[in-house]
Amino acid sequence: MDKAGLTERRKQFLQKLLDLYRRTNLPVHYESVAQALGVSKWTAYDMLKALEKLGYLRRDYAVGRGEVGRSLIVFTPTAEAERLFARARASVAAAEEWETVKAQVMGVLRQLRGMHPGEAIQQLLRDLPHVESRVSFCAHLLGLFILHVRGLGERTVRWVERLVGAAPGAEMRLTLFVGVVSGTALQTLGQSLSTELADLVGRFLGYVRDLDPREQEMLGRFLDSALGEVM
DSSP states (O other): OOGGGOOHHHHHHHHHHHHHHHHHSSOEEHHHHHHHHTOOHHHHHHHHHHHHHTTSEEEEEEEOTTOTTOEEEEEEEOHHHHHHHHHHHHOOOSHHHHHHHHHHHHHHHHHHTTSOHHHHHHHHHHHGGGOOSHHHHHHHHHHHHHHHHHHTOHHHHHHHHHHHHTSSSHHHHHHHHHHHHHHHHHHHSOHHHHHHHHHHHHHHHHHHHHSOHHHHHHHHHHHHHHHHHOO
C-alpha cells in the first residue's frame, strides 16, 4: 500500500468518515463527510476516491430513500483504515484511563440493574456505536453480555464463570465468553437487533485480537470482577 499518498489532508477525511461510520455502523455517503468538514460534496468525493485507491475505503452502492431506481455512492472503511487509527484511538495505556473506563461501565451496569434484561440490552446497543476507544468498546460489550447472563439466573452465571475460567489466556477467555453468551442473546432479540448485535460481536472479536496482551489482561480481570458483582 502506498503510504506516501496518505497526506494529512486525506487523513483528516478518513478520520471523519470513520467517526461517521462508527455512529451508525453503515456505509457513509460522501455528502455526509462534506457537511461534517464544511467542504463541497465534490471535494469530499475526490478525497474519498483517492482514499479508496490507497486501500483505506471500499465503495458500495445504496438506494436513496424516496429515490427508487437511483443508487448512491457510499464508502466503508477497510481493515487497513481501522489499523491506521487503532493505536491513537485505542490506547488506554495509563492506569487512570482504564480505571475511568471500568468505573463508567460498572456504573452503567448498576444503573441498568433494575431494568428488564431486554430493555437494558437495547439501551447499551444504542450507546455502543458512540464508544471510540477499542478497550472501552470491548468493556461495554462485555457489560452488555454480563447483563444478559444475569437475566438467565445465578446457576447459569456460575456455569459461565467455570467455563471461561478454564480457558487458557485472556484473549481465549474473552472470546469464549462473548461467543457462548451471544448465542443465547441472539435468540431472544428481534431480527433488526440480532443483526446489529452480530455486527458488534464481529467488531469485538477483531478488536480483542488486535489489543496488546496487557489490555487483554485488563479486560479479563474486568470480566471476572463484573461477573461476581452483578448477582
